[in-house]
Amino acid sequence: EIVLTQSPATLSLSPGERATLSCRASQSVSSFLAWYQQKPGQAPRLLIYDASKRATGVPARFSGSGSGTDFTLTISSLEPEDFAVYYCQQRSIWPTFGQGTKVEIK
Amino acid sequence: EVQLVESGGGLVKPGGSLRLSCAASGFTFSTYNMNWVRQAPGMGLEWVSFISDTSSSIKYADSVKGRFTISRDNAKNSLYLQVNSLRAEDTAVYFCARGRVSGYRWPDDFDYWGQGTLVSVSS
Numbered sequence: 477e478i479v480l481t482q483s484p485a486t487l488s489l490s491p492g493e494r495a496t497l498s499c500r501a502s503q504s505v506s507s508f509l510a511w512y513q514q515k516p517g518q519a520p521r522l523l524i525y526d527a528s529k530r531a532t533g534v535p536a537r538f539s540g541s542g543s544g545t546d547f548t549l550t551i552s553s554l555e556p557e558d559f560a561v562y563y564c565q566q567r568s569i570w571p572t573f574g575q576g577t578k579v580e581i582k
Numbered sequence: 583e584v585q586l587v588e589s590g591g592g593l594v595k596p597g598g599s600l601r602l603s604c605a606a607s608g609f610t611f612s613t614y615n616m617n618w619v620r621q622a623p624g625m626g627l628e629w630v631s632f633i634s635d636t637s638s639s640i641k642y643a644d645s646v647k648g649r650f651t652i653s654r655d656n657a658k659n660s661l662y663l664q665v666n667s668l669r670a671e672d673t674a675v676y677f678c679a680r681g682r683v684s685g686y687r688w689p690d691d692f693d694y695w696g697q698g699t700l701v702s703v704s705s
Contacts, residue, residue, distance in 0.1 A: 510691035512627075519677055519695035520627065531693060563627055567689040570643075571617075573627040 478502055480564050480574035488582040495551040497577045499564035504544045508567045511540055511549045514576075515560045523562075524549060554579070584608040584694045586678050591699030598668050598703070604661040604678030604696055612636075612656035615681035617692060618663050620674035620701075630676070631663065634686050641688065646672075668703045675700050 479502040489495055499509065507527040512520035522531040524540035527547060537552045551558055559581050564574040590602040604616070618630040631652040632641040640652055651664040661678050676699050679692035 512692075519697055520692075521695075522682070522691065522693045525682060525691050525693075565627070565691060567691050569689070570641075571629040571689045571691075573629070575626045 477570065478505060478566055478568060478572055480566060480572055482562075482564060482574035482577045484577060485575075486578045486580060488580050489554055490582045491554050491556055493554050495549075495554055495558070495579055497549040497551075497562055497579075499542075499547040499549070499574050501545045501547075501566060501568075505566040505568035507543050509540075509542070509547050510565045510567070511538075512563045512565065513558075513560045514563065520563065551579075584680070586680065586694055586696035588676065588678055588696045588699040591676065591701045593702045593704065594668055595705050596669060596703055599664070599666045600668070600701060602663040602665065602676055602699055602701070604663075606659045606661065606678075606680075609680075609694075610684075611654075611659040613684045615683075615687065615690060616654060616661045617679045617681060617690075618650075618652065618661075619677045619679050619692065619695075620672075621677070621698070622671075622674045625674075628674075632681075632688060633661070634688070635684070636686075639686065639688060665701065668701070670703050672701060673703045 483498045511524040514520045528540045561576045585607045587605045633652045649667045653662045680694040681690035682693040
């Protein structure tokens with residue numbers, strides 16, 4: 477099983493600031509990595525797939541980068557609606573998720 | 583508009599069973615692979631099961647293998663998960679999720695999700 481480790485567990489930022497979230501895989505997943513956003517009581521929403529491709533309707537302030545074992549989700553300027561939990565997921569072998577990073581208002 | 587609506591959750595005793603359903607609309611259901619993903623209260627996401635577009639390929643997480651059965655009815659645009667021999671650790675919200683790419687692909691990421699149905703296992 478490929479283990480995904482997300483850091484930090486919690487990110488405390490103010491609206492307008494830049495958010496940088498990390499996801500590290502226990503072995504290479506090539507570019508087969510996705511990012512999801514989840515708000516309380518809601519289903520996850522696909523943001524990024526194949527490491528850097530934005531899903532339909534996702535604002536340009538969200539960007540993904542990386543390959544192999546190290547990946548980053550960047551939110552260039554936080555909007556109030558961006559405060560949520562973010563998960564990474566790999567589809568290299570069996571799908572697994574990271575444990576999540578909570579982006580909270582500072 | 584793509585919609586996935588789960589139902590069938592509830593409170594059940596350890597060892598009990600439930601049948602979860604997911605009604606799909608807004609897309610050609612028969613051409614997409616489907617999945618169940620669960621989330622225990624306050625916890626992260628765990629992929630549970632996969633079924634290909636034609637039902638020819640089925641996969642399960644080790645944690646549910648032998649106890650859960652995934653199926654689909656393309657004529658009814660519906661996905662199912664029969665959950666048997668339930669344990670306390672199966673308590674979770676169960677989401678149905680569409681594989682992003684039409685046609686067979688395993689594994690995949692998930693582009694549309696339902697709102698989930700809660701399964702609670704307690705005596």
